[in-house]
Amino acid sequence: MLIPRILTIIFGVAGLLTMMLIGWAAWRHRNPPAQEETDSNQSLQNFGPAATDRWLRGLRVLFISLIIAVFGFHSYWVFWADSGEEFRRAKLLDARNRRLSESGLKGWVLDRTGKFENALIRYRSDAGIITREYPLGEAALHLTGYSDYVFGAGGMERAFSDWLTDAVSTYNELTSPIPVGKDLKVSIDSRLQREAYNLIQATGKPAAAVVLLLPGNEVLAMASTPSFEPRSIRDESAWLRMSEQAENAPAVSPLVNRALGTFVTGGAAFYYRPGSTFKAFVAAVALDSQITSERFTCRADGFTPRGSGRAIRDFGGAVHGTIGLEEAVRVSCNQYFAQLGLKLGRDRLEAYARRLGFLTSPDGKISRSETFWHILHGDQKEYNFIFAPPAARMNLSSKATDYDIALQAIGQGFDDFTVMAMAVLAATIAGADGSYVLPTFETGAERKIAGPFISAQAAAQLREMMRAVVERGTASSAFARLGGQITAGGKTGTADRVVPVYDREGKRVVDHVDENGQTYYKTQNSTDSWFIGFAPADEPQIAFAVMVEDGGEGSRTAAPIAARLIQKAASLGYVISRGGPGARGQAAVGIR
Template identity: 30%
Template sequence: MKHNIKRLGILIIGLLAILVFYLSYLNVVRGSEIAANPHNRRLQEYEGQVRRGTIYDSKGVVLATTGLSGEKNKRVYPRGHETAHLIGYISEKYGRAGLESACDRYLLGLEGADRARNYINKLLGREQLGGDVTLTIDSYLQGLALDMLGKRRGAVVLLDPRTGAVRALVSNPGYDPNKLEEIWPQLIQDEDAPLLNRAVQGAYPPGSTFKIVTAAGALAARPDAARQTFNCQGFLEVNGYKLEDTAVHGRVDIKKAIAVSCNTTFAQLGLDQGAQNFVRTIKAFGIDQDPGIGLPVRPGTMASPEAIIPTELAGSAIGQGELLVSPLHMALVAAAIANSGDLMKPYLIKTVKDSMGQVLQREEARHWLNVATPQICGIIKDGMVDAVRSGTATAAGVAGVQVAGKTGSAQNPHGQTHAWFIGFAPADQPRLAVAVLVENAGSGGSVAAPVAGQLISTALNKGY
């Protein structure tokens, strides 16, 4: 009997020790993460107690700050529509979104010394302060990209291929987060989906811009494809299906095929490399991943491997079929080629400081994926340079700067083709990579390429 009581006592003490350890772990190790979870109802309580920190662009321009409305803190977004999808919002009624949500634990002072400092301030009845976040975004380029989209639905992503720093991430149409409470009913009923961040959550067939990925896979599977020529007769028959081309291009090599955007050549290259190599290349570019930029990114999707029959493979090789990607992923495709196959991890947050200016986090350039060899990227780059010099992408040209690019006009079930452009500049030493998508707008060469050209020109003139 005594032994049983002793064993029971040991068991109870053991369970209590485990409980104490687990509660300590939750409080000390994961406390700030749990406190900042968007599903935590106490967040709104923190909002009422803490003066939320400021979000700045890379030049120190205020993108989100806290003012007073009567006796309550009120979040203010000086750039309004321009940064709505990027910064997001804070609302008692509708929750939180964007970087406002992702950076909660910093902005509410739940990290670093601010956590203890604010606890003391609360006890002493003093104001509690959150930390500040500085982004890689340039608000001028952000506004310019939005202006160039005008009233058209679409997205623009601009980044530095050497580091992964995102300079602009734009989705249109948008909304004014300063008036969220008033306009919410209209936003959720609007058929144009203004709450959707098309740059990272949009799912689009990439059209001919995806020929860059197909080329990389074909050259990796068979290096002699660089010396091969193809005879384009204006169509390709695949198991009884006739895949039409935009023209009869005659004999072309892979560089010329990129420049003139030859469907026949790239459908054949897709078939030649086979479904396994094609899928492997898509994964190598990180298209099936969320790269973790602080905003949720929709991974690209395609037909299941067993469903990639020859007709599907030929269609996917030219960016059609069941293939769907986001504009961010296509900007990363351009960035990978620009950086000789070394794809850097994209990021939006440059620095995080606590309420006393102490740096809590400083993002540095980090390698993410090895996409292709420098030799393969060099071949593809030459074709992209020719596309801007004399092919389908001449409208992306910038005076005095060699631009490399690829256009796309993606068929879709919702009307006119989506207009695409991806590219980078200067081609010899790339500092900028871009993706432009304009929904149901027609030709990528005449619609998306000029947007990219103007954005690249302005960014280079600003010293990027």
Template identity: 30%
Template structure:
């Protein structure tokens, strides 16, 4: 019985086992081992390098192993690559995969990278190794990253170092070779070995006195911002300070002293509005400065030609990109490039002419020739055939040396002069020649004459009786000569400067087409930049139907055109714009780009910069131009001419001066008008044009015209 029970139990167990086996689900297929998928490993490496190529540091970081991402968080990872990019002046890279070796879950990709940089050009870094592993948490190929994946020596504690080679800033000369700006200023830099300072406390106190910093700032420079083994640049001091404090600094700091060349303007007040000045970069300029291989203390052009021609004057830095061990040993030079030599500039300006004009203006202001309310003046002379500017003077002037980081006059004197400059209500920093905008008065009548004849509304035979007044309805306007001038043509209207004649011109042109007169003003280059690209300039404003309605909400009327015809009302133009227009009248109708830089180069190896550039052929009728020119020539040589009494005894009558006076009324009952005179010479074969403006100076014929005469006599007859 017991035997039967055992047999039955065994059978039952067998049946259960059979049932369990038949009812169990199928065993899943084993997952493929990522280690066997070599193409996937290569693809991970390719994605990592593509992300670097695209500048996507976040995508690169996502491809690291989980452990790597913990050890090097994204913020730190980004910073490491950004620092390396900044050091090398990185632009882009190309890569080439070479071989994938290893076994199992650990592979090594050999590849090379070609880096393209701003300063040292392109260089190849070969035999680079990228390590790949199967991440145990992700079950996928990932990058086993270290700093060696930027450059292999970085994994051993080395640093990527760019040593900049900065060329010395080039000089600026006038058209005859007279030096205007050079690098012959000198300051002394203090260099201190942070490891070997005999008395740190006394050293910091002495350096603070020399540099104008505090002892606490020196402590911060040496103990926190500098490493213990650095040679620290403690700052630059003037020669007088060096002589006074050298014996105090040297023993307590064990300092070395080196000379540094600085910018110097040989006559800083001669043409600061042209040359400008140099200085340190502003915060928004620093990124591009650093990317170009310069540093935060690099001196760059800040205004005038120093700024607009900075790349020519400064050249381009060269340098060496190296990997340097922690102990200072150079491990490897990645690439190096020589600096690009800077080029000196030769200006179109003649320094002796500039100096005479500056002196003439200073004398006139000093001896009381101008009224007390006269704040400033401007004079420009330009070659009418080439656009070369021979002189450009804005008064009052200032010494541009005071704005340099290392002023040749000394910091204390510079600070005093700068405070006076800022407090000066006359605003000497304003370049009145190119940035000052003014009403013009009667010098605008040349534009109105061109418009009258070229539009066909007037002819050379048109006549108008100038009786001393002009009326339209209740609008009664007066001439400067109460009795009037009699019967006038366009030519004699210019010579006599008859206001009613030009009131009528403005009225009739407006009746023909309200856009006609402002359109000719704009065609002749007024109310817009002249295109001079070396210094800043103002655009000014010429009123027109559309702009008047936008700015005032009122419609354009005949009154706007009548005002414009004699340079009054809303007109605002620069002396440079007016000069260029007169030059176009003198040169048969070509509106030229004004030029300030004649040549650039190294020593005698020069290349031209100034080239005649006609921005606009005005297409003016030669007979009409000749008619207008005769009216202008009579201004200085004919009895009724408004400046004839000024030029009556001048030798300039032998060559002929053709011009126009202007007396521009300004708002304010007690304000004197602006005084203008614009002319060209010689009469038959024009060479130059000149504009003279004296703010609130009075009559054009009594203030600006005599100044112009004196300047032209110097230009043509002075023996230098």
């Protein structure tokens, strides 16, 4: 609001000038005119009232120094207080926050259709009372985040807060006490997002699903369960319980965005094992290195890498015999890929892992991938605080044994990945040129290529193999529902993780305490169900990754969800098979 502000500056400056004028006069007249020495008697001089004058001047110096100190403190609070941690924390509790948040109008967040009814965040008026609304509610919580004057903001509300509070026009900035923020259009399709959430939520387990739109790797949907209604954080005690749980038992916390492995409040949470879906990576490396003619044998007693006593077996003790790469992808043969991984070797795997930004010799702590996203709007730092996933990592250092490498080649062992990273892997394979494109929430932005991963030819070969998985392999039954209308390619995964057991209050269950007082907690095996892939198979337009914690085999839980996601995406016009009916609308009708 310009005018009162200008008036105030006039007021302040003119007041200051007037006082400086008077102050100058006060300085000129600081001493009364010297009187003639009426009394030259020294002793009287020492004793008389005039002798106090020096001390009175001292008093004046004292006052002026105090006033300067006061001014110094005022300057401190204006300029430097912000650097204090305590002060910044106190700022979160500032009563002004509530007034600002209740009277401001931040920008709306629209989905890629740009329609208000599909908006992710908008304002609603109930009989003149205006409230900020999250129409998708818990279905998009991990995307939209939340906003509260006490607990701050998370998700997009925080990542894009700069943009959403930036004045919509100069005129508005000049006339309004709190300017209206700019709207933002993101790449999400809220209908697909809702569908993705409903699908994974129906499993009743913690799960995540990501759909990317090629070729720009724009995020169409990113859902995570469990979730909660963004407005419910107004309930202070519920929120406190939730934050406490997020701190002590992140594995069961709804604050974790399982698609990214981050907290919706900001910060890294945890990783998943990608399981057999990771074989797509190893196969891609083999194809790009043209090591495609290898045949390995899959025996009943498993494959035992050199220098290791333990054998790698196949799921359910399956025996695939001596097979080639194509067949191994189709049946998801562990022993084949373990041997292939060793054949490809540590160095080659490392080189290709680096191309996709995976860490290959990680230290203990989780580091975040600050360059993961293609960011146009929003403050880079805030954005990464919210959305940068923990950097995907393997252990290909010299400390890793052959057994470790063999395990990692089948997506177990030291493989630490996020659902989003696997979706990006699928998108990279699905892309026409096999290059690694940064995912983004921006819509219509130019695709940002981070670098080459594999050759276009290798990518096409791999796509054919993954298509076989869907048509004749592990995922064929799940994809039968598509009825051949839409082709797709993919890879199932079934990953074993050891996870702590939590009681109802979110505390870890104690198994036993040994004689040294060391506490052992109960753990259990979690078999995560995975599916990554793309559709349509010949010229992919979307790529996706689905993960359901403790969902059993990938073909049983994750793959059917992926199939339904493809159906929904097709009905929305994102997947158009070249072989099928040409126009978008007809394609949508076609699969119904």
